[in-house]
Amino acid sequence: MAYLDHAATTPMLPEALDAYAAAAREIGNPSSLHAAGRGARRLVEESRERIAAVIGARPSEVIFTGGGTEADNLATKGIFWARRDEDPTRLRVVASSVEHHAVLDAVDWLGRHEGAEVTHLPVDDAGRVDPEEFAGLVRAHGEQIAVVSVQWANNEVGTVQPIPELAALASAAGIPFHTDAVQAVGQVPVDFAESGVAALTLTGHKLGGPVGVGALVLGRDVSCTPLLHGGGQERDVRSGTLDTPGVVAFAVAVETSVRARLEYADRVTALRDELVRRVLATVPDAIYNGDPERRLPGNAHFSFPGCEGDALLLLLDAQGIYCSTGSACSAGVAQPSHVLLAMGADDARARSSLRFSLGHDSTEADLDALLAALPGAVERARRAGAWKTPR
Amino acid sequence: MRVLAAMSGGVDSAVAAARAKEAGHDVTGVHLALARNPQTYRTGARGCCTLEDSRDARRAADVIGIPFYVWDMADEFHASVVDDFVEEYAAGRTPNPCLRCNEKIKFEAVLDRAVALGFDAVVTGHHARLGADGLLRRSVDLAKDQSYVLAVLTREQLDRAMFPLGDWTKDRVRAEAAARGLAVADKPDSHDICFIADGDTRGFLEGRLGSAPGDIVDGRSGEKLGTHNGAYGYTIGQRKGLNLRVPAADGRPRYVLSITPVTNTVTVGPREDLEVDTVTATRPIWHEASGDVRCEVQLRAHGDVVPASVTVSEGNLTARLETPARGIAAGQAIVAYRPDPGGDIVLGSATITAGTRESAHA
Numbered sequence: 178m179a180y181l182d183h184a185a186t187t188p189m190l191p192e193a194l195d196a197y198a199a200a201a202r203e204i205g206n207p208s209s210l211h212a213a214g215r216g217a218r219r220l221v222e223e224s225r226e227r228i229a230a231v232i233g234a235r236p237s238e239v240i241f242t243g244g245g246t247e248a249d250n251l252a253t254k255g256i257f258w259a260r261r262d263e264d265p266t267r268l269r270v271v272a273s274s275v276e277h278h279a280v281l282d283a284v285d286w287l288g289r290h291e292g293a294e295v296t297h298l299p300v301d302d303a304g305r306v307d308p309e310e311f312a313g314l315v316r317a318h319g320e321q322i323a324v325v326s327v328q329w330a331n332n333e334v335g336t337v338q339p340i341p342e343l344a345a346l347a348s349a350a351g352i353p354f355h356t357d358a359v360q361a362v363g364q365v366p367v368d369f370a371e372s373g374v375a376a377l378t379l380t381g382h383k384l385g386g387p388v389g390v391g392a393l394v395l396g397r398d399v400s401c402t403p404l405l406h407g408g409g410q411e412r413d414v415r416s417g418t419l420d421t422p423g424v425v426a427f428a429v430a431v432e433t434s435v436r437a438r439l440e441y442a443d444r445v446t447a448l449r450d451e452l453v454r455r456v457l458a459t460v461p462d463a464i465y466n467g468d469p470e471r472r473l474p475g476n477a478h479f480s481f482p483g484c485e486g487d488a489l490l491l492l493l494d495a496q497g498i499y500c501s502t503g504s505a506c507s508a509g510v511a512q513p514s515h516v517l518l519a520m521g522a523d524d525a526r527a528r529s530s531l532r533f534s535l536g537h538d539s540t541e542a543d544l545d546a547l548l549a550a551l552p553g554a555v556e557r558a559r560r561a562g563a564w565k566t567p568r
Numbered sequence: 569m570r571v572l573a574a575m576s577g578g579v580d581s582a583v584a585a586a587r588a589k590e591a592g593h594d595v596t597g598v599h600l601a602l603a604r605n606p607q608t609y610r611t612g613a614r615g616c617c618t619l620e621d622s623r624d625a626r627r628a629a630d631v632i633g634i635p636f637y638v639w640d641m642a643d644e645f646h647a648s649v650v651d652d653f654v655e656e657y658a659a660g661r662t663p664n665p666c667l668r669c670n671e672k673i674k675f676e677a678v679l680d681r682a683v684a685l686g687f688d689a690v691v692t693g694h695h696a697r698l699g700a701d702g703l704l705r706r707s708v709d710l711a712k713d714q715s716y717v718l719a720v721l722t723r724e725q726l727d728r729a730m731f732p733l734g735d736w737t738k739d740r741v742r743a744e745a746a747a748r749g750l751a752v753a754d755k756p757d758s759h760d761i762c763f764i765a766d767g768d769t770r771g772f773l774e775g776r777l778g779s780a781p782g783d784i785v786d787g788r789s790g791e792k793l794g795t796h797n798g799a800y801g802y803t804i805g806q807r808k809g810l811n812l813r814v815p816a817a818d819g820r821p822r823y824v825l826s827i828t829p830v831t832n833t834v835t836v837g838p839r840e841d842l843e844v845d846t847v848t849a850t851r852p853i854w855h856e857a858s859g860d861v862r863c864e865v866q867l868r869a870h871g872d873v874v875p876a877s878v879t880v881s882e883g884n885l886t887a888r889l890e891t892p893a894r895g896i897a898a899g900q901a902i903v904a905y906r907p908d909p910g911g912d913i914v915l916g917s918a919t920i921t922a923g924t925r926e927s928a929h930a
């Protein structure tokens with residue numbers, strides 16, 4: 178078995194698992210006033226402080242959520258609503274065209290139901306947003322922009338965006354800038370305060386923590402209308418009883434992965450570079466997608482001309498190699514990746530792509546297993562390739 | 569063998585996949601996404617094509633413990649089945665889309681792709697027997713038998729097909745599904761044409777072909793008896809809904825005898841004029857010697873069989889029926905069977921082009 182899908186979810190770190198188990202044995206709702214509640218609250222608040230410390234934020238800026246999707250929705254919708262309330266003509270929402278669906282679909286929803294005017298920022302053939310282009314947009318629309326969302330790093334092709342540069346342009350114009358840093362934290366340097374962003378999303382299960390817990394780091398002066406109303410537990414921006422063991426394990430995972438980042442990045446980048454070299458040597462016409470330099474350490478993304486990514490996935494899966502096509506399912510059917518299309522790939526190339534993503538437990542043996550299976554799979558997939566006429 | 573199980577989300581294909589796995593095969597489940605817009609297939613059409621069906625199929629695959637994927641076959645399905653369905657009606661024929669789907673989708677597009685990917689066969693939950701002798705036979709459950717819609721398969725297609733349910737009754741399939749913990753055990757059977765969710769075939773065709781008014785004429789006198797809004801709305805043998813202005817001289821009911829697209833006329837007449845004793849058909853798939861073969865023929869899905877003698881030559885099949893049959897529509901399949909205690913054996917099939925009356929009326 179070779180698990181090459183860490184960008185989908187990565188195994189929990191042993192430290193996080195232990196912390197989870199220990200906290201799960203305790204009783205107590207962090208909102209309760211008695212000793213058991215105080216015990217839980219202490220765990221939650223310590224976790225908040227730990228995350229804040231390694232992410233460059235103040236503890237009060239860390240708002241726990243049920244994961245990355247919720248944090249992305251909260252940031253885009255919540256900030257849009259708050260800014261529109263301040264000025265009803267402020268309706269423009271800007272998002273890059275390569276965002277995760279948690280941002281893209283939230284923003285589209287604002288367009289369809291809340292009168293938002295949505296602008297998608299184009300990217301170049303490596304998936305990069307052009308700061309000049311963004312500056313032009315800010316000049317053209319200025320204060321009428323309610324919120325901007327550009328991811329720190331892309332989940333499919335691994336391209337890292339120039340977030341501090343973009344955020345500076347936004348904040349100079351008084352526009353709140355959100356970044357989805359789900360794939361970036363623990364992989365590349367991320368510092369909330371230094372980056373100048375107004376809001377930042379992170380999630381547990383991409384960095385060795387549990388699934389279903391994440392955070393929106395929200396600047397103290399950024400107003401945001403809640404999505405979930407109720408007890409107001411999280412700064413009145415997010416309601417719901419906090420998942421104490423989840424939060425504790427999440428914090429341990431964030432802290433551990435951020436502290437180990439340099440050593441991790443060195444090792445995984447070297448392994449990834451070797452994977453890329455071996456894949457290109459074995460399948461010479463494969464295309465390495467994304468930015469070769471400004472890229473997540475564990476990400477290797479290819480197009481295999483003449484192959485259906487779906488067919489390759491099936492064939493590799495049958496041999497115990499787990500990877501992803503990166504394409505989202507729409508109504509149960511795989512669509513060509515919007516990220517590849519935004520990068521200028523045609524439909525066939527978008528459908529022919531496959532993502533291999535490495536993580537903290539990846540080894541040379543995973544590469545050997547992949548390279549043993551890949552040539553046969555590519556050959557078979559090519560034979561089956563003529564199967565589909567591009568739409 | 570490495571086999572690919574086509575899983576519709578219904579009980580039959582789920583149990584077929586489970587049985588194939590139990591027989592020791594390396595099984596991979598695939599759900600075929602056939603709808604361009606699955607939402608439009610949601611209401612009414614039961615048994616395949618909807619999002620719920622896709623989820624049911626995936627859940628069944630998980631319970632059985634096999635890999636599962638969704639293959640997008642919407643373009644192929646629309647080109648080969650839906651468009652063909654409309655074109656056939658426009659040409660005055662009565663197509664069978666399930667048969668066409670087996671021929672062009674399950675055992676052509678899907679099979680070809682499966683073979684290219686290294687699979688040896690495609691498994692489906694059809695009720696028909698296909699044993700080691702390579703002969704296609706009726707299911708033990710005659711009420712559920714689907715050999716009629718499989719008879720179009722060639723020798724090469726049959727060699728790569730697997731129908732694990734042919735020796736089981738539907739009741740046993742359901743009991744087996746329940747015993748295996750498959751939630752689809754009591755899912756209702758699908759009967760409708762899956763791409764016509766509301767079951768209104770005439771409305772569907774009208775949407776595709778528009779209305780095309782024409783005459784309804786008497787087959788014997790040639791007299792105009794009424795008008796219609798589109799000849800595609802009529803089927804050979806149909807009696808109801810003709811709305812004729814002129815009653816028949818003898819006061820007896822009249823039936824649709826033929827549809828002529830060139831003149832856009834629907835010809836009607838008395839019941840006995842529907843009787844045919846000779847059926848000609850084209851594009852035969854024939855597994856027997858080409859001489860005169862005495863056998864039984866079935867002329868429509870779920871229709872009765874008629875004893876006949878069949879000859880196949882030069883791309884045509886002719887069947888002389890021993891007793892006349894009624895309501896024979898061009899576009900339907902004629903399937904020839906040899907009665908057999910181990911399940912009637914499919915000898916071959918062809919697409920009906922005409923039914924005629926050669927001998928005088930009795």
Ligand SMILES: Cc1ncc(COP(=O)(O)O)c(C=O)c1O
Pocket residue numbers: 184185243244245246247249277279328330331332357359360380381382389391
């Ligand atoms: C870039 C990005 N944003 C958001 C998400 C969603 O996060 P979660 O799975 O925690 O809801 C993911 C992961 O699927 C992601 O990769």
